[in-house]
Amino acid sequence: MKRSEQKIFSDIYEKERKNINTRLENVFKKRKPRSLYGPSSYIISSSGKRLRPLLVLLTAKSVGGKFDVAYNAAVAVELLHNFTLVHDDIMDNADKRRGRLTLHKKYDESTAILVGDSLLSIAYEYLLKDCKDNSKNIFTSFTNGLVEVCEGQALDTEFEHRRNVSLDEYLLMIKMKTASMIKMCCEIGSSLGGGNNENIKAITLYGLNLGIAFQIQDDLLDITADEEKFGKRIGGDLLEGKKTYLFIKALEKAEGEDKKALLKVIDNKGIRINQINKYKSLYQKLNVIDDAKESINYYTKRALKPLYVIKNENDRNILIWLADIMLKRNK
Amino acid sequence: MKRSEQKIFSDIYEKERKNINTRLENVFKKRKPRSLYGPSSYIISSSGKRLRPLLVLLTAKSVGGKFDVAYNAAVAVELLHNFTLVHDDIMDNADKRRGRLTLHKKYDESTAILVGDSLLSIAYEYLLKDCKDNSKNIFTSFTNGLVEVCEGQALDTEFEHRRNVSLDEYLLMIKMKTASMIKMCCEIGSSLGGGNNENIKAITLYGLNLGIAFQIQDDLLDITADEEKFGKRIGGDLLEGKKTYLFIKALEKAEGEDKKALLKVIDNKGIRINQINKYKSLYQKLNVIDDAKESINYYTKRALKPLYVIKNENDRNILIWLADIMLKRNK
Numbered sequence: 001m002k003r004s005e006q007k008i009f010s011d012i013y014e015k016e017r018k019n020i021n022t023r024l025e026n027v028f029k030k031r032k033p034r035s036l037y038g039p040s041s042y043i044i045s046s047s048g049k050r051l052r053p054l055l056v057l058l059t060a061k062s063v064g065g066k067f068d069v070a071y072n073a074a075v076a077v078e079l080l081h082n083f084t085l086v087h088d089d090i091m092d093n094a095d096k097r098r099g100r101l102t103l104h105k106k107y108d109e110s111t112a113i114l115v116g117d118s119l120l121s122i123a124y125e126y127l128l129k130d131c132k133d134n135s136k137n138i139f140t141s142f143t144n145g146l147v148e149v150c151e152g153q154a155l156d157t158e159f160e161h162r163r164n165v166s167l168d169e170y171l172l173m174i175k176m177k178t179a180s181m182i183k184m185c186c187e188i189g190s191s192l193g194g195g196n197n198e199n200i201k202a203i204t205l206y207g208l209n210l211g212i213a214f215q216i217q218d219d220l221l222d223i224t225a226d227e228e229k230f231g232k233r234i235g236g237d238l239l240e241g242k243k244t245y246l247f248i249k250a251l252e253k254a255e256g257e258d259k260k261a262l263l264k265v266i267d268n269k270g271i272r273i274n275q276i277n278k279y280k281s282l283y284q285k286l287n288v289i290d291d292a293k294e295s296i297n298y299y300t301k302r303a304l305k306p307l308y309v310i311k312n313e314n315d316r317n318i319l320i321w322l323a324d325i326m327l328k329r330n331k
Numbered sequence: 332m333k334r335s336e337q338k339i340f341s342d343i344y345e346k347e348r349k350n351i352n353t354r355l356e357n358v359f360k361k362r363k364p365r366s367l368y369g370p371s372s373y374i375i376s377s378s379g380k381r382l383r384p385l386l387v388l389l390t391a392k393s394v395g396g397k398f399d400v401a402y403n404a405a406v407a408v409e410l411l412h413n414f415t416l417v418h419d420d421i422m423d424n425a426d427k428r429r430g431r432l433t434l435h436k437k438y439d440e441s442t443a444i445l446v447g448d449s450l451l452s453i454a455y456e457y458l459l460k461d462c463k464d465n466s467k468n469i470f471t472s473f474t475n476g477l478v479e480v481c482e483g484q485a486l487d488t489e490f491e492h493r494r495n496v497s498l499d500e501y502l503l504m505i506k507m508k509t510a511s512m513i514k515m516c517c518e519i520g521s522s523l524g525g526g527n528n529e530n531i532k533a534i535t536l537y538g539l540n541l542g543i544a545f546q547i548q549d550d551l552l553d554i555t556a557d558e559e560k561f562g563k564r565i566g567g568d569l570l571e572g573k574k575t576y577l578f579i580k581a582l583e584k585a586e587g588e589d590k591k592a593l594l595k596v597i598d599n600k601g602i603r604i605n606q607i608n609k610y611k612s613l614y615q616k617l618n619v620i621d622d623a624k625e626s627i628n629y630y631t632k633r634a635l636k637p638l639y640v641i642k643n644e645n646d647r648n649i650l651i652w653l654a655d656i657m658l659k660r661n662k
Contacts, residue, residue: 032482033485033486035485035486035488035489036482087444087445087448090440090441091444091445109440110488113418113421114418114422114481114484114488116444117414117447117481118482121477121478121480121481124477125474125475125478128467128470128474131470135467136459136462136466139455139462143452143455143456143459144456146452147452150449151363153445154364154366154367154445154449155364155366157441157445158364
């Protein structure tokens with residue numbers, strides 16, 4: 001891919017990110033009652049990466065569609081994403097999100113439950129705005145994504161309380177909790193963009209594998225990221241005793257004292273801050289950081305492979321570029 | 332309406348109620364993960380009246396449609412209804428529902444939040460099963476119902492914290508929180524049943540007004556019901572200081588000491604158990620029980636009036652009978 005092409009894509013991305021932000025702000029501006037939509041505005045105004053709406057727009061473009069056909073759907077997927085964040089934050093009892101107070105901390109739990117529900121309802125409302133004769137497919141795709149996110153969240157919680165989680169189980173969980181939404185964005189974008197069945201199928205598969213790579217990357221960043229750019233504490237997953245790709249892989253490979261040290265994380269439901277470096281070293285010793293990188297590479301390749309069906313090189317390059325920036329992110 | 336006709340309707344109702352119960356049980360029987368769908372089964376197996384699914388089925392029938400075209404949609408509206416109950420119970424910190432522990436008391440809040448979300452997602456999944464070429468209308472109706480329920484719940488919470496709520500504001504709130512769902516059931520049922528636009532419009536209007544009457548009836552039952560049949564304590568709304576139809580009407584009419592007594596309910600956020608009879612007497616003195624009955628009559632008439640467009644008398648009678656049993660219930 002040429003540098004000039006990359007520059008064009010990145011300019012489009014930045015322009016449309018701003019565009020999406022404006023559209024998201026407008027969703028709740030005039031709606032009533034304010035006791036509901038005020039807090040909704042709060043949560044939606046925090047500066048997210050807006051990856052999911054951008055996926056909708058750019059997959060629409062990659063099959064020759066104009067952005068115009070998918071702006072409301074793009075808003076819808078971001079609202080859906082924020083619905084999951086608001087409810088997850090209550091379940092995880094999280095204090096902060098994107099550097100600001102979580103909704104249930106700023107207001108209260110009842111407000112956060114209802115705002116989450118409402119975000120989801122408005123998501124469907126916006127999705128409807130972009131639905132024409134293809135509405136059943138679009139709705140099926142969106143709803144399947146939602147069902148799987150809930151199931152993935154339940155699995156994630158189940159794993160928290162289990163001692164043994166295999167890598168296969170972990171992969172199934174992130175497929176549902178994270179990748180199903182990325183996949184859905186790609187499926188909806190390429191459908192609204194007017195892609196043929198072959199293209200939609202390829203781009204959906206791209207989304208699924210990209211989503212898996214994206215989550216493993218997320219697990220990896222928790223250990224390898226630059227704390228300042230990352231915006232959260234390095235080793236947060238270890239502190240909470242989360243069963244990430246790195247942790248499960250490490251547990252698989254470790255023996256003797258190393259294994260004991262990892263099992264302690266499970267038994268104590270996390271580690272102390274002053275132990276982070278010890279466990280980071282253990283991960284390095286067991287080579288699981290490289291394993292994660294390898295796995296990200298594997299799923300990225302699986303994401304890109306089906307794209308050969310997109311005949312226009314420029315269209316295909318959008319998706320290749322998108323995978324690249326998603327997986328090279330540092331936050 | 333003949334007695335024999337009433338008997339036929341009531342037999343159909345009972346048969347279809349059981350049918351819906353079986354269908355609801357089957358929704359979660361084999362789904363995984365069980366950590367999610369086990370609790371979903373628990374909540375859906377409690378013996379509700381299943382009014383909303385029956386509304387879907389009977390409005391479909393009232394325009395000449397077969398039940399078969401709307402069973403999945405009927406399941407969907409009951410799932411949606413239970414989603415609101417599960418989340419409302421968390422917000423209200425309620426211990427019991429239909430004589431059993433609420434979901435967040437039986438399990439925990441995180442489970443209840445996620446189960447609620449999941450019920451909604453499966454509701455959309457089931458709705459899709461009955462959607463054919465009319466899918467956009469059906470989805471719009473369902474989604475509008477959902478949006479309004481969330482807005483109504485927010486208004487209800489707002490009113491709890493306000494000293495003054497007018498009767499008009501109250502009516503707007505119950506229109507959104509309760510009636511929008513009844514209306515939606517009627518709109519979806521009559522659409523799936525193949526009604527023409529004129530019939531769908533009339534039956535939707537029927538649902539809206541029936542829903543308003545239904546909620547005022549609910550407020551009334553809190554004071555006038557037979558405790559044993561009702562299944563909950565008489566005067567529960569007074570104990571919680573809820574701004575019901577009766578309370579708002581009483582506050583409008585009261586003067587002097589009576590007004591002071593009512594304002595105390597607001598200031599103290601409810602009354603004590605030994606005060607229930609005192610306030611019941613006050614309601615009687617101010618004649619608000621009759622006011623409520625009059626209002627129920629008014630909205631019932633408004634519900635039935637548009638039905639003249641349904642030419643077949645037997646079809647029309649189903650809906651008249653349904654309004655009658657909904658508003659003559661004692662629980």
